[in-house]
Amino acid sequence: MDKYGLVGYPLGHSFSKGFFNDKFSAESIDAQYINFELPSIDELPQVLADHPELRGLNVTIPYKQKVMEYLDDIAPEARAIGAVNVVRVRHDSKGNPILKGFNSDVIGFVRSIQPLLKTHHRKALILGTGGASKAIHYGLTQKLGLETVFVSRYERPGCVTYSSLTPEAMNEYEVIVNCTPSGMYPHTEECPDIPYDCLTNRHLLYDLVYNPEETLFMKRGAAKGATVKNGLEMLILQAIASWEFWNEENED
Numbered sequence: 001m002d003k004y005g006l007v008g009y010p011l012g013h014s015f016s017k018g019f020f021n022d023k024f025s026a027e028s029i030d031a032q033y034i035n036f037e038l039p040s041i042d043e044l045p046q047v048l049a050d051h052p053e054l055r056g057l058n059v060t061i062p063y064k065q066k067v068m069e070y071l072d073d074i075a076p077e078a079r080a081i082g083a084v085n086v087v088r089v090r091h092d093s094k095g096n097p098i099l100k101g102f103n104s105d106v107i108g109f110v111r112s113i114q115p116l117l118k119t120h121h122r123k124a125l126i127l128g129t130g131g132a133s134k135a136i137h138y139g140l141t142q143k144l145g146l147e148t149v150f151v152s153r154y155e156r157p158g159c160v161t162y163s164s165l166t167p168e169a170m171n172e173y174e175v176i177v178n179c180t181p182s183g184m185y186p187h188t189e190e191c192p193d194i195p196y197d198c199l200t201n202r203h204l205l206y207d208l209v210y211n212p213e214e215t216l217f218m219k220r221g222a223a224k225g226a227t228v229k230n231g232l233e234m235l236i237l238q239a240i241a242s243w244e245f246w247n248e249e250n251e252d
Contacts, residue, residue: 008060056246064131083131105135108238124175170198183215191216201225
């Protein structure tokens with residue numbers, strides 16, 4: 001039986017295990033999807049040794065960047081993004097694992113947000129600076145042609161802080177993407193600290209969080225007339241792309 005799995009920590013919020021095991025059952029695929037909750041990414045080689053049937057892995061918070069150190073090859077787009085969330089596992093003639101990294105986040109995000117974009121949506125705020133935000137930045141700039149600015153809680157090069165988001169800035173940046181875990185279950189009372197009073201019906205708020213279905217970030221945006229969407233469709237689309245990466249016939 002082939003095995004696939006998810007690497008991250010913690011994994012209580014994980015969607016992938018149910019999605020793929022339901023897929024395997026519905027399509028009579030002889031495979032199993034397992035959660036590998038690793039306190040350290042250093043445990044990855046042991047996981048591979050203990051599960052020689054592994055053919056692919058998804059990677060989530062906080063290892064989308066750290067996992068790259070363990071890969072034998074990285075697809076050009078994932079390297080440009082600077083984050084990997086899909087790992088294809090093959091083995092050489094001696095049974096040693098050969099790992100290639102991909103990024104399906106950008107595929108899922110672009111396909112999910114594109115139908116919501118209007119002609120006036122030209123600039124976007126990206127909330128957060130982790131691995132997911134890198135894929136979002138790549139998708140918005142390279143695939144959709146928007147200008148972006150990262151927003152961080154801390155002062156750092158290439159970012160603005162939440163406290164520096166003026167009414168003028170909010171008026172200029174009409175797409176806001178939350179790439180932080182703020183508002184994720186069980187912390188549903190939390191939301192990113194942006195000036196919600198500045199939002200209008202011209203704004204589009206996209207939250208990568210999908211549990212709960214409507215985050216406080218989305219509720220506060222909708223109350224101002226903004227278009228809002230959660231990350232569930234993105235997750236489904238990136239999962240489909242993951243399966244394609246794991247099973248593509250052309251491995252070059």
